[in-house]
Amino acid sequence: MGTGKRGLLAVAVTVVCAVTVLAAPGTAFAAPSPTPAPTTAPTLTPPPSHSADLEAVREKLDTLYHDAAVATDAYNAAEEQARKQSAELVELAQKIVEGREELDALKDRAGAAARSQYRGGGLPDEAHLLLSDDPDDFLDGAGRVLQGQRAADGLIGEMTRTQQDLEQYSADASAQWQKLEANRKAKAAAQKKVEKQIAAAEKLESQLEKEEKERLAQLQEQAAQQAQTAWLGTGVLDGVEDEATAQGLEAVRYATAQVGKPYVWGAEGPDSFDCSGLTSQAWVNAGRTIPRTSQEQWRQLERVAVTDLRPGDLIIYFDDASHVGLYVGNGSIVHAPRPGRTVTVAGAGSMPILGVVRPDV
Structure with missing residues (x-):
């Protein structure tokens, strides 16, 4: 050489x-x-x-x-x-x-x-x-x-x-x-x-005053609740049985145990997470490696109908697949929202849904 x-x-x-x-x-x-x-x-x-x-x-x-x-x-x-x-x-x-x-x-x-x-x-x-x-x-x-x-x-x-x-x-x-x-x-x-x-x-x-921030938080909550109510009102979850696989339940346990931890972009735990960092680590903990980003999770994982939702599935949001949450059942997800927020449980229909993917097909 x-x-x-x-x-x-x-x-x-x-x-x-x-x-x-x-x-x-x-x-x-x-x-x-x-x-x-x-x-x-x-x-x-x-x-x-x-x-x-x-x-x-x-x-x-x-x-x-x-x-x-x-x-x-x-x-x-x-x-x-x-x-x-x-x-x-x-x-x-x-x-x-x-x-x-x-x-x-x-x-x-x-x-x-x-x-x-x-x-x-x-x-x-x-x-x-x-x-x-x-x-x-x-x-x-x-x-x-x-x-x-x-x-x-x-x-x-x-x-x-x-x-x-x-x-x-x-x-x-x-x-x-x-x-x-x-x-x-x-x-x-x-x-x-x-x-x-x-x-x-x-x-x-x-730049907002204290009262304005409080009112803004109310508006954000109202928008999320209205979206969730409208989504549930379509009957999309009628007949859905919240039966998860053993791996799905393990992913749910891991994700829900992170509730309260801060959102930090690029983070994969254990002290903080971004949205796909949380979902990917939840499934790694359940014994299955999945793509790191929400867009790759949407592109590579098996897609299922929203009407077939089961705990452990990943719900992908927005047309560009820029956000993801882990479905925990009963119409809810656990997710890492955005900077300034913590990992939380929210309505699965509180944001525009692109589709659902399943890591453990």
Whole structure:
């Protein structure tokens, strides 16, 4: 291997060792915790124009957090790919090391053959054979020459194959390095977008007075309840039996045990979660590995009808599959909503449903 390839290997191994998972806060949404209805509603209800302003704020916040959720999924996807590529790069580096050792051993064998020829007076076996006067020696020598030629051909062929393997491993390592670098940039871009959207949402919320924040929370809760009521009103769950598999129940137990832990984008536990971090870890705990992101969960897992829901199924939300919750039965999900919220139980129909996927088909 040339110095360039050795340099590539050294850099690749160094980069692999340096790859770390970026920790940062993350995204998605959900229904906030219910706010007790005021006992003297008329005096606490803001004027219609004020309500309209807060409704616009609610919609703006939903948009900002939704965009942050999309960026979080992009970040998580790049993170997952980077992990795989790092592992593949480590494997290729090991193959290169082993290939170098094998090639060195083959070169030692070739050197030993050359030294043996030197000890024979510098003449090849064929020359010794032609100079022999003994017929028996001639026949024995002919066999040895044939064996030696075969061994030499085999040695040359093995060295050639090993050298070709090394060149291929080096090329693969270079390609993996480029992919790793591309995903590093994708992660950085996604992280920047997540932070920008969350900062904008937090700034918007910080401009509200205390009473406005309380009213905003009421509006958010009302919107979630109205969506849930409308969804249940379609009769979609009529006849649905909440019978789960053993694995599904285990996933439900894990997810519900995380209630109260904070949402942090990019987090997979154990102290905090984003939406797909919660669902993926719930199923890992149940003994089944599933994709890391909500979009890949939607793309890769088996889809089932909403009318066939059972606990442990994953409900995917929004047209871009940017949010996910784990169905726990009785029309409810457990999910990690968005920044500033904690893992909570909410109505399964409180957000626009894209579809349902089942990890344990």
